[in-house]
Amino acid sequence: MLPRHTQIIFEINHRFLHKVELNFPGDGELMRKVSLIEEGPHQQIRMANLCVVASNKVNGVSALHSSLLRKNTMPELDKIFPGKFCNVTNGITHRRWLLKSNPELSNLITEKIGAEWKKDLALLEGFEKFAKDKTIQQRFMAIKKNNKKALCETIKQLTGEEINPNSIFDVQIKRLHMYKRQLLDAMHIILLYQRIKENPKLKMQPRTFIFAAKAAPAYLIAKSVIKLINTLAEVINNDVDVAGRIKVVFLPDYNVSLAERIIPAADVSEQISTAGLEASGTGNMKLSLNGALTVGTWDGANIEIAQHVGEDNIFIFGHRTEELEELRRKGYNPWSYMEKSKDLQQVLGALRDNHFNPSQPDLFKDLYNDLTEHGDHYFYLADFDQYVECQAKVEALYANESAWAEKAILNVARMGWFSSDRSIQDYSDDIWHLERPPVAMD
Amino acid sequence: MKHFKENITADSLAARALFHLKYSRGKDLNAATSFDKMWCFSHAVRDMAVDGFIATQRTYLEQDVRRVNYLSMEYLIGKMCENNMLALGITDIAHEAIKTLEITPEELLEHDVEAGLGNGGLGRLAACYLDSLATKELPAFGYGIRYEHGIFRQEFDNGWQHERPDEWLANGYPWELIRPEYTLPIFVYGQVKKSFVPGRGKVDVWQDWEMFEAVPYDVPISGYGVNTVNMLRLWKSQPAEGFRLDVFNQGDYVRAVEEKNWAENVTKVLYPSDYTYAGKELRLIQEYFLASSSVRDIIRRYKKTHSDFNRFAEKNAIQLNDTHPTLAVVELMRVLHDDELIPWERRGTLPSTPSATPTIPCWPKPSKNGPSISCNACYLVTPKLSSRLTTASSIK
Numbered sequence: 001m002l003p004r005h006t007q008i009i010f011e012i013n014h015r016f017l018h019k020v021e022l023n024f025p026g027d028g029e030l031m032r033k034v035s036l037i038e039e040g041p042h043q044q045i046r047m048a049n050l051c052v053v054a055s056n057k058v059n060g061v062s063a064l065h066s067s068l069l070r071k072n073t074m075p076e077l078d079k080i081f082p083g084k085f086c087n088v089t090n091g092i093t094h095r096r097w098l099l100k101s102n103p104e105l106s107n108l109i110t111e112k113i114g115a116e117w118k119k120d121l122a123l124l125e126g127f128e129k130f131a132k133d134k135t136i137q138q139r140f141m142a143i144k145k146n147n148k149k150a151l152c153e154t155i156k157q158l159t160g161e162e163i164n165p166n167s168i169f170d171v172q173i174k175r176l177h178m179y180k181r182q183l184l185d186a187m188h189i190i191l192l193y194q195r196i197k198e199n200p201k202l203k204m205q206p207r208t209f210i211f212a213a214k215a216a217p218a219y220l221i222a223k224s225v226i227k228l229i230n231t232l233a234e235v236i237n238n239d240v241d242v243a244g245r246i247k248v249v250f251l252p253d254y255n256v257s258l259a260e261r262i263i264p265a266a267d268v269s270e271q272i273s274t275a276g277l278e279a280s281g282t283g284n285m286k287l288s289l290n291g292a293l294t295v296g297t298w299d300g301a302n303i304e305i306a307q308h309v310g311e312d313n314i315f316i317f318g319h320r321t322e323e324l325e326e327l328r329r330k331g332y333n334p335w336s337y338m339e340k341s342k343d344l345q346q347v348l349g350a351l352r353d354n355h356f357n358p359s360q361p362d363l364f365k366d367l368y369n370d371l372t373e374h375g376d377h378y379f380y381l382a383d384f385d386q387y388v389e390c391q392a393k394v395e396a397l398y399a400n401e402s403a404w405a406e407k408a409i410l411n412v413a414r415m416g417w418f419s420s421d422r423s424i425q426d427y428s429d430d431i432w433h434l435e436r437p438p439v440a441m442d
Numbered sequence: 443m444k445h446f447k448e449n450i451t452a453d454s455l456a457a458r459a460l461f462h463l464k465y466s467r468g469k470d471l472n473a474a475t476s477f478d479k480m481w482c483f484s485h486a487v488r489d490m491a492v493d494g495f496i497a498t499q500r501t502y503l504e505q506d507v508r509r510v511n512y513l514s515m516e517y518l519i520g521k522m523c524e525n526n527m528l529a530l531g532i533t534d535i536a537h538e539a540i541k542t543l544e545i546t547p548e549e550l551l552e553h554d555v556e557a558g559l560g561n562g563g564l565g566r567l568a569a570c571y572l573d574s575l576a577t578k579e580l581p582a583f584g585y586g587i588r589y590e591h592g593i594f595r596q597e598f599d600n601g602w603q604h605e606r607p608d609e610w611l612a613n614g615y616p617w618e619l620i621r622p623e624y625t626l627p628i629f630v631y632g633q634v635k636k637s638f639v640p641g642r643g644k645v646d647v648w649q650d651w652e653m654f655e656a657v658p659y660d661v662p663i664s665g666y667g668v669n670t671v672n673m674l675r676l677w678k679s680q681p682a683e684g685f686r687l688d689v690f691n692q693g694d695y696v697r698a699v700e701e702k703n704w705a706e707n708v709t710k711v712l713y714p715s716d717y718t719y720a721g722k723e724l725r726l727i728q729e730y731f732l733a734s735s736s737v738r739d740i741i742r743r744y745k746k747t748h749s750d751f752n753r754f755a756e757k758n759a760i761q762l763n764d765t766h767p768t769l770a771v772v773e774l775m776r777v778l779h780d781d782e783l784i785p786w787e788r789r790g791t792l793p794s795t796p797s798a799t800p801t802i803p804c805w806p807k808p809s810k811n812g813p814s815i816s817c818n819a820c821y822l823v824t825p826k827l828s829s830r831l832t833t834a835s836s837i838k
Binding site: 003005007012090091093096099217218227231253260283431433434435437 | 507519521525529573575579580581596597605727759761762771
């Protein structure tokens with residue numbers, strides 16, 4: 001298709017491998033690994049290798065992933081090009097994700113610390129001293145409530161569902177993917193539902209689970225997860241026994257505009273990817289900046305968020321990357337987690353036999369099989385019990401409004417570093433070396 | 443702080459919107475739909491941005507600044523009207539002006555068009571970065587593709603996802619400026635032969651290629667509270683002028699129209715993520731289309747103020763968002779070597795000219811053969827859908 005380009009790629013490869021040979025004489029294994037061409041019955045071009053060889057710098061987009069990139073993914077290229085792999089952690093523009101989408105909170109911040117933060121998000125740290133101030137806590141929670149009421153309107157329009165604005169708004173919004181684990185969230189919902197059914201008098205903090213996600217059209221199992229969550233919504237929202245303690249909504253057609261409405265209203269931010277698989281994430285930053293508390297794994301930028309907001313102000317759970325590597329090495333067996341956990345047995349039983357609609361008992365077999373017989377590639381079962389435990393802590397904290405508000409305000413105040421202005425400054429200083437020519441109007 | 447060429451008031455902004463409604467849209471307030479009102483009001487706001495845009499581009503040209511060129515297959519910039527109002531510092535004035543159009547600000551802004559030219563975080567990151575680059579007054583050019591259909595519209599039917607085509611361009615997109623004068627020819631297919639070229643001797647010549655065109659559409663990106671307005675240039679494919687004349691002459695009209703469709707299809711649709719790109723020739727053509735048009739646009743701009751390539755690397759940085767636009771590096775080498783006649787050796791080892799910096803969100807993929815994934819594995823992690831580093835397998 002591109003004969004001249006192919007020829008040039010072979011030329012690049014020839015010169016590159018020649019240099020490698022000079023620097024690492026006799027290391028055939030190294031040459032084979034870093035070559036831009038994959039040999040075999042059909043020669044293939046390795047775009048990633050080409051990209052690394054041809055670039056001055058390669059960015060892994062979060063501290064964890066930059067390190068994994070060097071250590072696990074491309075150690076050979078890292079050896080050949082020391083210093084080429086670098087890290088600039090992703091960021092978000094607070095103009096759209098706070099100023100525009102959450103004007104009430106923006107005004108409160110400006111009232112307390114002046115307007116300079118709009119140009120320099122690091123100044124948000126000035127808001128930290130109000131975290132324990134009861135009046136500010138109440139105003140913060142009142143603003144959150146208003147945002148939640150506004151989202152209730154949107155939900156009503158989109159799904160017809162009436163939502164209680166006093167419930168915890170537990171939000172997972174991102175592409176639908178097995179590694180992002182919307183299904184883990186759904187399994188938690190199933191467990192709560194089963195507990196209510198077993199004990200209809202169960203006391204719990206009312207919670208609304210809000211999802212929005214598109215699945216790639218050919219990604220069948222992801223589409224099954226959407227069907228599952230919609231089925232849970234149908235069953236749970238209409239079950240009189242539940243009596244409003246839990247509600248589930250899946251908002252259709254997730255896009256930037258919908259995200260701008262959901263994020264200011266979120267109490268809980270679900271960032272529960274399998275450790276080692278989310279390169280950075282940026283929704284995690286947007287939600288935390290708007291005062292949602294993160295329930296997250298030790299993955300991507302969650303780690304750096306934890307470092308900035310403080311580990312007391314974020315709910316971290318689950319196996320870490322190196323622990324999962326260890327599990328893989330030893331041979332991960334999902335059944336062993338099943339045996340140990342009554343909760344898991346119940347939840348997976350409901351999936352296997354589709355307790356939500358007995359007329360189609362096999363509807364969610366693909367999900368069940370993926371988590372069990374097919375080896376649970378993304379470690380749902382390994383992390384499930386810890387996830388449930390973590391969610392119980394979330395519920396307990398929410399009962400104490402002042403304590404919750406304090407942590408939420410600390411999240412807002414300590415997220416300044418995650419402005420994309422900081423990312424861009426890092427890029428400019430370390431990689432692009434741009435100068436700033438101020439523009440004059442005539 | 444932000445300066446304007448004229449004093450902006452609610453009245454002057456409303457008058458501008460009404461002017462656009464009448465003379466650009468051909469309607470009066472009685473006939474105007476809510477969309478028309480959004481469209482003409484957006485044009486009024488865009489006018490404010492365009493003043494900054496022209497001043498910015500002139501500054502960059504006059505000062506011959508070093509630029510970063512951000513190449514991304516995806517951008518999720520979101521609705522632009524309110525964001526521009528905020529950046530230009532005219533939110534209050536604008537809300538006042540909208541009332542003159544007999545519509546609430548909420549309803550008007552609801553009709554703004556969201557360009558869904560991406561799948562998720564990768565595209566949104568690119569949009570956030572453009573916003574920050576403009577706000578920090580840094581010389582930046584975003585390059586992307588103007589997909590006719592962006593990410594699909596999602597509907598639920600009995601709880602199952604159904605995909606419907608996204609028709610974001612159906613009524614017009616008020617934030618783009620078409621630039622047909624910067625249209626570039628794009629070449630694909632064909633073969634390389636050793637041929638004698640006068641002055642160069644026997645060299646590799648790419649011939650028998652097929653040609654189509656890339657037309658740029660520019661979206662102004664306003665910095666917050668500053669005069670800087672950068673540009674996002676989105677390319678649309680179209681058949682080359684007078685396409686396939688030889689076929690027409692033979693009277694094979696249907697085949698000629700088929701060829702035309704082929705060229706139009708290149709930017710027809712955004713590929714969903716988690717897609718097995720392997721063997722998807724159209725996806726590879728898309729990546730090449732972005733790479734080739736952007737690289738040659740960068741060179742065209744450079745040559746406006748330079749007569750040789752000695753300072754090309756000094757004046758340009760190229761940032762690749764993931765490895766999708768990697769072919770830009772190869773295209774740059776091809777143009778410099780084959781078109782601008784710079785021998786390989788003069789650039790030393792190729793990679794050091796200009797700094798191309800891919801953003802690679804990458805992870806180690808659990809695999810029996812050890813970690814051998816490439817960056818496109820970011821979107822191909824599921825065992826069923828994955829295929830190993832085969833993006834360019836059909837490149838030959």
